[in-house]
Amino acid sequence: MNRLLVVSFGPVSPDLLDAIADPVWRSYDLEVHRRAERPIPADAWDAKRQQHGSEVLLRTLLVGARDPGDRLLGVTAVDLCIPMLSFVFGQAQLKGAAAVVSTARLDPSFYGLSSRPDLVRRRFIAEVIHEVGHTVGLVHCAERSCPMSLATAVEAIDQKGEELCDGCTALVHDFKAAGSLTAETLRRSSRSQ
Amino acid sequence: MNTKWEILVVDDEEIMRDSMAAWLREDGYLVDTVSCGREAIGRAREKDYALYFIDLKMPGGIDGIETMLEVHKLHPEASVIIITAYATVDTAIAAMKEGAQEYVVKPCHPQEISLLVSRIIKVKNLQRENTILRQKLARQYHVHDILSKNSRMHQILDLIREVSGLKSTVLIQGESGTGKELVARAIHFSGDRAGKPFIGVSCAALAETLLESELFGHEKGSFTGATSQKKGKFEMANGGTIFLDEIGDISPKLQMDLLRVLQERRLYRVGGSDELEVDVRVIAATNRDLPKAVQAGTFRDDLYYRLNVITITIPPLRDRRDDIPLLAQHFVQRLSHELGRPVTGISEEGLRILLERDWPGNVRELENAIERALVTCRGTTLTAEDFQFLVPHEAAATSGWQPPTDLTLDEVERSVITAMLGRTRGNVKEAASLLGIDRSTLYDRIKKYGIPR
Numbered sequence: 001m002n003r004l005l006v007v008s009f010g011p012v013s014p015d016l017l018d019a020i021a022d023p024v025w026r027s028y029d030l031e032v033h034r035r036a037e038r039p040i041p042a043d044a045w046d047a048k049r050q051q052h053g054s055e056v057l058l059r060t061l062l063v064g065a066r067d068p069g070d071r072l073l074g075v076t077a078v079d080l081c082i083p084m085l086s087f088v089f090g091q092a093q094l095k096g097a098a099a100v101v102s103t104a105r106l107d108p109s110f111y112g113l114s115s116r117p118d119l120v121r122r123r124f125i126a127e128v129i130h131e132v133g134h135t136v137g138l139v140h141c142a143e144r145s146c147p148m149s150l151a152t153a154v155e156a157i158d159q160k161g162e163e164l165c166d167g168c169t170a171l172v173h174d175f176k177a178a179g180s181l182t183a184e185t186l187r188r189s190s191r192s193q
Numbered sequence: 194m195n196t197k198w199e200i201l202v203v204d205d206e207e208i209m210r211d212s213m214a215a216w217l218r219e220d221g222y223l224v225d226t227v228s229c230g231r232e233a234i235g236r237a238r239e240k241d242y243a244l245y246f247i248d249l250k251m252p253g254g255i256d257g258i259e260t261m262l263e264v265h266k267l268h269p270e271a272s273v274i275i276i277t278a279y280a281t282v283d284t285a286i287a288a289m290k291e292g293a294q295e296y297v298v299k300p301c302h303p304q305e306i307s308l309l310v311s312r313i314i315k316v317k318n319l320q321r322e323n324t325i326l327r328q329k330l331a332r333q334y335h336v337h338d339i340l341s342k343n344s345r346m347h348q349i350l351d352l353i354r355e356v357s358g359l360k361s362t363v364l365i366q367g368e369s370g371t372g373k374e375l376v377a378r379a380i381h382f383s384g385d386r387a388g389k390p391f392i393g394v395s396c397a398a399l400a401e402t403l404l405e406s407e408l409f410g411h412e413k414g415s416f417t418g419a420t421s422q423k424k425g426k427f428e429m430a431n432g433g434t435i436f437l438d439e440i441g442d443i444s445p446k447l448q449m450d451l452l453r454v455l456q457e458r459r460l461y462r463v464g465g466s467d468e469l470e471v472d473v474r475v476i477a478a479t480n481r482d483l484p485k486a487v488q489a490g491t492f493r494d495d496l497y498y499r500l501n502v503i504t505i506t507i508p509p510l511r512d513r514r515d516d517i518p519l520l521a522q523h524f525v526q527r528l529s530h531e532l533g534r535p536v537t538g539i540s541e542e543g544l545r546i547l548l549e550r551d552w553p554g555n556v557r558e559l560e561n562a563i564e565r566a567l568v569t570c571r572g573t574t575l576t577a578e579d580f581q582f583l584v585p586h587e588a589a590a591t592s593g594w595q596p597p598t599d600l601t602l603d604e605v606e607r608s609v610i611t612a613m614l615g616r617t618r619g620n621v622k623e624a625a626s627l628l629g630i631d632r633s634t635l636y637d638r639i640k641k642y643g644i645p646r
Contacts, residue, residue, distance in 0.1 A: 049300070055212060082212035084276075086300045094218050139221035150220060152304035 002069040004030040004132065009040045009057055009076040012103065017075065019121050020128045023162045027129055027147075028136060028172060030071065040078060054080040054091040054100050061098045071135050073128065074100035079110075089151065090127050092134035099131035105154065119158075126151075126160040133168065137175050141168050198314055199223045199240060203233040203260060204248040204276065209299070213246060216303075220310070230255030234263045241268055243317050244310065249277035249284060258291050265292050270320070272313045327388065339372070339379055340523050343513035349376070349505055356503050357384035362455065364440075364500045365478040367507030369630045370555030373478040374436060376505060380476060381434040389433030392426045395633040396447075397439035405447060406463050409454075415464020427460055427471050434474045439633050440500065441481030441492060452496045475500070480634065510552040510559065517547050520556060524563040525575065534567045542577035550583060554629020561626050607642040610635070614644065 004024055006017055021032040044056035057080070061072045080102040081087050089106070092099035106123040109115040129147035141148035144156070146165035151157045164172065200222050204210035207228070214224040225242075227233050229251055236242075245264055249257035261273045274295045275288040285296045295309050339350060356363060357380050365373045374393060381391045399407055402416070410425030426435055443451065454460050455475060459468050477500050486492035510517065521539055529536040539547070543566075552558050566579040597605065610628070617623040625635040638644075 055208065081300060082216065083206065083209040084213040084299050084301070085216065085303045085306065088216075088303065091215070092219070094215065134219055139219055150307060152302070152307050 002030050002071070003067070004028075004032050004071045004073055005035050005066065006032055006073045006075060007035045007061060008037045009060075009074055009100075010078060011037065012075050012077055013117075015117070016103065016121060016124050020125055023125050023129055024132060027164050027169075028132060029176070030132070040076060046081065049081060051081040051087065052076070052078045054082055054088055054102070057100045058091060058093065058098050061100070066097075070097070071132065072098040073132060074098070075103065075128075076100065077103050079104040089157070090131040092131040094134050094139070095137045096135055099135050101127045101131055106157070111154075122162075123154060123157045125162050126157050129162065129164065130160075133164070133172075136172060138164075138168055138171060141165060143167065197221065197223045198243040198317060199225070200244045200246065200310075201233060201236055201240075201242040202226045202246045203228075203230065203251070203257070204246070205229060205251045205253075206248075209248070216306075217310070220307075222310075229253040230257070230260035230263070233260050234267075237264045237267045237271075242271060244313055245271060245273045246276055247273055249275050249288065258288060261288075261293060262291060272317070274309060274313075339375060340519055341513070341516050342519055343508075343516050345508050346513060346516065349507065352503075352505055353379050354383060356380060359384075359503075360474055361502045362474070362500055363476045363503045363505060364483075365476065365505045365507065366483070367478075367480065368509045368553075368555055369480050369634045370552075370557030371507040371509060372556050373480075373507060374438060376507060377434070377436040377476040377478065381436075381474075386433045386474060390430050391434050391436065392430040393436040393438060394426050395438045397442040397633040397637040401444045401447060404443065405450065408447075409450070409460050409462055410465075411463035412465040415462070419464065422462070425460070425462065427454065427473055428469060430473045431471050432473075434476055437475065437477040439479060439637065440477040441479035441483055441486055442637060445493070448493045448496050452493065452499060455496070455499045510555045514548055517552075517559065518544055520559055521547055521563060524560050525567070528560075528564050528567055532564070532567055534570065535573050536567055536570055536575060537573055539575045540577065543575045543580050546577055546580045546583055552629070557631065558629030561629065603642070606638065607644065610638055610642065611644055614639075 006020070008017065017034060024030050024032050038060070040052065041056050041060045044052040044060075046053055057074050057076065061074045066072065079087060080089075080091070080100065082091065087105060088102070090099060090101035101124070103120060103124055104110055106127065107115055107120050126147045130151075133148050138148050140150040143149060143165040144159045145161050146168055147160045147162065148164060148168050149156070149160060151160065163169075200217055202210045202213050202217070202224060204213070204226075205228050210226040210228070214226045217224045225236060225240075227236055230247075231253060233245070233247065234255075237245075245261070247257045247260050247264075251257060251260075255263075257275055257277075261275065264271055264273065272294040273292065274297060275293045276297055276299055277284060278299055288296050294313060297305065297309070339346070339353075341347065341350070353376060363377070363380060365376055367373050377393075378391060381387065394404075394407060396404060406416075406419070406423065406425070408425050408427055410423050410428055411419045413419060413422045437451075450460075454471070458472065459470050461468060483492055483497055483501075487494045487497050518539075521544065525536055525539060528534075547559070547562070554561070562580065562583060563575070565582060566575050570576075570579045600608075610624070613624045613628055614621070617627065621635055621639070622632055625632045628635065
């Protein structure tokens, strides 16, 4: 059974982490396992931008032993960025093993509004399905309601559902049939990029 | 159109180019990365990237602007987005002046990059579609696509090649269905104007006022129904070719207007006061005897002389029967493919029927006959049986049927057209096809005889 190992960097609401098990199972046949919380890597902090670099979190996730076929998902409450972009909701290795998602900008309180846990939960699930989808090999989808559509603002995330669209679901099945969801193929495909 | 566009990210900072590349790959693009201008130019020699992200300041002697200039020398169509860490108006202006399509300051908002890339790619998709369509069109109408082994037709093909590079007006004469428009397109697509528009107008199909507006355009409010300004066919063909089919059918007023455009290469839109200059090559065609029309005073002699600079007369199919087997086989190949029929050829008996026929509707009629036979054919070869619909005509003439002798030719023509329109329930396209004439000719006859539809 392929697994998605979930690691929180710093404290993250357990309710949120519990919420992704079913959607991830339904979309990708991956069994979600929680791992111990880790501290946020110190070198991820960018003092100039007052944000954390998501690539450092990705690299940190990949350090250490894991079973073949396991995927890793890092979750954090801090705001993430990459050098080129002012922020990211998450980042993943395309056809790779690791992904990270930040809950910071999913919360209305980030924009000075009242916090809404139900909304954060919905947005978080959509983002997790999106980033894990990239590790499986899915690219952005043109269907707005599909979690794999590109979102550069929370309003776009709010248009997404929890379920992959038919097209992306078919692709996941194709990948599975072709064996690309096995660890061996994953390692081969990430090396070939 | 599923081909993935390729993007090259050029940045000396590894983390910058890798994160950018990863983000673009998630969007489905194929992305390569290099660390300096020299490497970028090397890659550009090997590959045709649709889009380049180039960092403005890079060590190694070649900065972003110089890299962009070299890339543009190799691929003038490539789009370049310059990336910089510091926004200054001077650098932005310099980058845009040298040909950058856009300019972004890092770190930028994801939405900005996303919109920028999708906008550029959308234009690239349209440009590619346009190029493919143009190539398709040019291929379709190239000189070597006019099939013939007849010596008179070969002289015409030589003439097409000779005149394709000129700007002179060409007058094409020939019966309906001989391929006048095909010749006009071959002239256009073999010459320097191939990349520019080819606009065809059937002069017989429209009433005088409509044709005037169609050819020269109109200004808003110039007549009832002119709710907005409209460009005419001459303006649309600017830089290219206008093909005026059935030129012998235009009214005296339009003859005068056309003469002025041919002489001065300038026109006014209907209801307009601004003179518009146009650079258009005119190719006209007719199945009428224009010298006779000039003699009869129905066609202006000065316009005739303007049009008659180079004349190409296409012989009817009955005068080049040696082309029938070649054309028939060509239509079988093309149409069987289009119709999804497994037919590969024509039997000897079938071919004999085709060779014995006079083909008043010429090549078009032959094409229609092959299409009809293909639809009903049950085997892989068209046989005499498949062409039986052509035979009754011939057989009737020899088996006692006598043409009426108490009617004029016009009356016979009128009754045949009326009957055919009745059979097709007023469908002009279908009636024209069955009569072996083109639609504009049929419209012309309907108008001439005042046949109700």
